[in-house]
Amino acid sequence: MTDFDNDPKPIKTTANELNKDVIKNTVSRRSAIKSGLALMGGTAIAASTGKIANANTPDPLITEVQDWNRYLGDGVDARPYGMPSQFEKDAVRRDVAWLTADAKSSVNFTPLHKLEGVITPNGLCFERHHGGIAEINPTDHRLMINGLVDTPLVFTLEDLKRFPRENKVYFLECAANSGMEWRGAQLNGCQFTHGMVHNVMYTGVPLKYLLAEAGVKTAGKWVLPEGGDASHMTRSIPLEKCLDDCLVATHMNGEALRPEQGYPMRLVVPGWEGNMWVKWLRRIEIGDKPWHQREETSKYTDLLEDGLARRFTWVMDVKSVITNPSPQAPINHGKGHTVLSGLAWSGHGKVKRVDVSIDGGRNWKPARLDGPSWSRSVHRFYYDFNWDGSEMFLQSRAVDEFGHVQPTKDALRAERGVNSIYHNNSIQTWHIKPDGSAENVEVS
Amino acid sequence: MSKLKQPFGFAIFKAAPLLLLIFGSNALFANDVEKGEKLYRQCAGCHQVGPGASHAFGPQLNGVMERVAAKVEGYDFSSAFTDAMAPDVKWNASSLSAFLESPMTNIPGTKMAFPGVKSEDDRASIIAYLAAVDVDGKLATTAEAAISADESNTEKQPRVLAADVEIPTHGVFHLGRVALAEEVAAWDIDVRPDGEGLPKGSGDAVAGGIIYDAQCAACHGDFGEGTGRWPVLAGGLGTLTDERPEKTIGSYWPYLSTVYDYVRRAMPFGNARSLSDDDVYSVTAYLMYLNDLVDEDFELTSDNFVEFRLPNEENFITDNRSEEPYFSGAVEPCMTDCIPGVATVSQRARVLDVTPDQN
Incomplete structure (x- = not known):
């Protein structure tokens, strides 16, 4: 229902209070050796206290036998469906209560700062519902194809599993991801600014097989997927996209879809805004024109500064964010060698390159892409460097295989104003302070 | 909105062992509780139920059948509501059902701007569900057990011989079945x-x-x-x-x-x-x-x-984002000395401080 168009008023600050020298990325070989020696000499900053620990005192965690070294743990049946360690309680989805009117039509956010690699664990994939989570017994679920087809059909989940299926990794990003940041820095943490994205391996049936089974008539140009939840979610999708790479997925990361992700089946629309990936998919209609449903008129249209609004803005543009360090994941180890890490993705295809700046966009260095590089999947990047302990303004800038460059916030605002809500793919800045803490800021 | 002048009179019953009074068998009871839980979701936006439930726009309803209707700690009822209810009266199945049929006409001025549940059966189910939720927000164990017993009571079908299955003629893989006109x-x-x-x-x-x-x-x-x-x-x-x-x-x-x-x-x-x-x-x-x-x-x-x-x-215009300058892809992005001077903060998230508390 409610979307993110009522963001609170930003308060402008005058800027110069934190104007300090930016550090240089290059650290001399000599100072690198020195800092290495310092560590070996036994000093390190304890994160919680900020005190210097003395490694000349033997560590009791090493010299004494601990409970878990001595006593037996749980047996195999204690955790029939394994959950994360009790020490990972912070790695959870979180919501921003003031954003929406009711939890049943709301959103929560993936804890990007707690994750590594490119795959989002199923329990941490952000949620966006418009009528709560439909709990559907798969034997009670039906998928209908109707409209401009030769034979309107009904499939069960068992029918679906008899079609040829594929495994593909795709990101899903809500069009409103980073939507709160149009008017300025608002939320402290990449979970909240960028956490409406997840990246999952789907097992599913190419939609083109289902359409062929029903036989699309030549007049058919548009497809309307519909959900079986209490919002009966609908979107108009051009037929070409459906014949290209859309899937009807039954599994995510190897297991059945989670209820909050559309169990028993959802639509996968690679590279396009998450709202179109209809969950609890129960019907696919073929027509000759778009339907102009609520979610493609009242919502998910991008209001520009001149009062015109773009519609059918489907593709999620090239984007990246530094996940560590970030406001929820400060640097706790003091100066010295560190690893900056982040995610990049593009709805157009593969990410070709990610550049990182530590001085607020003055100078850029290519980051190291690591892990698989799949089209319309999240890419992991790293930037390894020595931090000299002075403040930094961290930014990342992704470039995709077609040369699309992630824009600055100012560039995007110059084109669109600040009331678009959706499709904010601009460059994010984290201010790293001399104590290692981080804040969401904008720089000039 | 039509308003009835007639005051809403509640008979004062003692909230007796409701569950047994209303429902004869466990299965019937479970059906009602289960259905009532689903119907209750339309109420849950204002009235929380369950462990840790707190007052929202309406009071939380854990153990509502066992408490004094118009006096709940920490909740400020409308004067219309407190005036309409006798000081010590508790809800019972019939008074609550009568109220829920049309709250705003029964107690004009109540905060409960809800049209009411018109079906008597639906009201009975909602009340069965509420009666099964205790003061701690726990669903009565008998109800839970009855629901699970009901769910496990599925019939075992004999397996069909593969050769006896009829293959449809439509399509490429001949999967699914033809949708009937009524279904479409x-x-x-x-x-x-x-x-x-x-x-x-x-x-x-x-x-x-x-x-x-x-x-x-x-x-x-x-x-x-x-x-x-x-x-x-x-x-x-x-x-x-x-x-x-x-x-x-x-x-x-x-x-x-x-x-x-x-x-x-x-x-x-x-x-x-x-x-x-x-x-x-x-x-x-x-x-x-x-x-x-x-x-x-x-x-x-x-x-x-x-x-x-x-x-x-x-x-409304079609998507023309590709006409925005940075979409050209023609120019390699700047790598060194891209902006003169050192970076200065122009906006800070901390100023607004709308980030949710994470502790």
Whole structure:
């Protein structure tokens, strides 16, 4: 229902209070050796206290036998469906209560700062519902194809599993991801600014097989997927996209879809805004024109500064964010060698390159892409460097295989104003302070 | 909204062992509790239930059948409600059922701006569910056990021989079955701007106003102005270039068909598909009236529907993001000395401090 168009008023600050020298990325070989020696000499900053620990005192965690070294743990049946360690309680989805009117039509956010690699664990994939989570017994679920087809059909989940299926990794990003940041820095943490994205391996049936089974008539140009939840979610999708790479997925990361992700089946629309990936998919209609449903008129249209609004803005543009360090994941180890890490993705295809700046966009260095590089999947990047302990303004800038460059916030605002809500793919800045803490800021 | 002057008199019963009184068998009881839990979701937006439930717009209802109705710690009832209830009276099945049929007519002035549950069976199910929730928000164990027993009671089917299965003739893989016309009709409810999909029927703004007041106004406001963060439906004309645009049906939405389609498929929130096609015509007509598009006596029909245009239709354009300069891909991004001077902070998240507490 409610979307993110009522963001609170930003308060402008005058800027110069934190104007300090930016550090240089290059650290001399000599100072690198020195800092290495310092560590070996036994000093390190304890994160919680900020005190210097003395490694000349033997560590009791090493010299004494601990409970878990001595006593037996749980047996195999204690955790029939394994959950994360009790020490990972912070790695959870979180919501921003003031954003929406009711939890049943709301959103929560993936804890990007707690994750590594490119795959989002199923329990941490952000949620966006418009009528709560439909709990559907798969034997009670039906998928209908109707409209401009030769034979309107009904499939069960068992029918679906008899079609040829594929495994593909795709990101899903809500069009409103980073939507709160149009008017300025608002939320402290990449979970909240960028956490409406997840990246999952789907097992599913190419939609083109289902359409062929029903036989699309030549007049058919548009497809309307519909959900079986209490919002009966609908979107108009051009037929070409459906014949290209859309899937009807039954599994995510190897297991059945989670209820909050559309169990028993959802639509996968690679590279396009998450709202179109209809969950609890129960019907696919073929027509000759778009339907102009609520979610493609009242919502998910991008209001520009001149009062015109773009519609059918489907593709999620090239984007990246530094996940560590970030406001929820400060640097706790003091100066010295560190690893900056982040995610990049593009709805157009593969990410070709990610550049990182530590001085607020003055100078850029290519980051190291690591892990698989799949089209319309999240890419992991790293930037390894020595931090000299002075403040930094961290930014990342992704470039995709077609040369699309992630824009600055100012560039995007110059084109669109600040009331678009959706499709904010601009460059994010984290201010790293001399104590290692981080804040969401904008720089000039 | 019609208002009855008649005061709402409750008979004072002792809240006896309700569960046993009302329900003969465990299975019947479980069905009612389970159904009641589903029906209750339309109430849950205002009334929390379950472990840790707290007061929201309405009081939390853990163990509601066991407590004094108009005196709940930490909740400020309307004076209308406290006046209507005897000081020590507790709810019982019949008094609660009578109240829930139409809260606003039974106790004019109650905060409970809810149209009521018209079906007596549905009310009984909701009350069975509430009666099964104890003061700690736990569902009574007998109820849980009965529900699970009910669920496990599935029949075992003999397996069919593979060779006996008939393969359909349609399609490529011959999978699925042909959808029946009645099935397509039941689900194919979408309506397009050109009127395709509109059901035959009609409704006027006056009738729509009555439905709206009872079923929509609690969230969307008496005049479509929206309560809390629920969507604003009316007004906002000419604000799209303002600093704070108000995007309503009248000011923003391009097509009237979207109103009909969406109300029919998703509203009222928590009770979707409960309005008749004519009701939806009425509500759509009333929303047109709230947006000053028609007069109060206006009737919207399947015949005149496509004549109406919303004011903002012409201001929607197709996606032209690719024309924005940084999309060209022609220029390699700058790598060194891209901006003169050192970076200075121009905006800080901490100033606003709207980040949720994470502890």
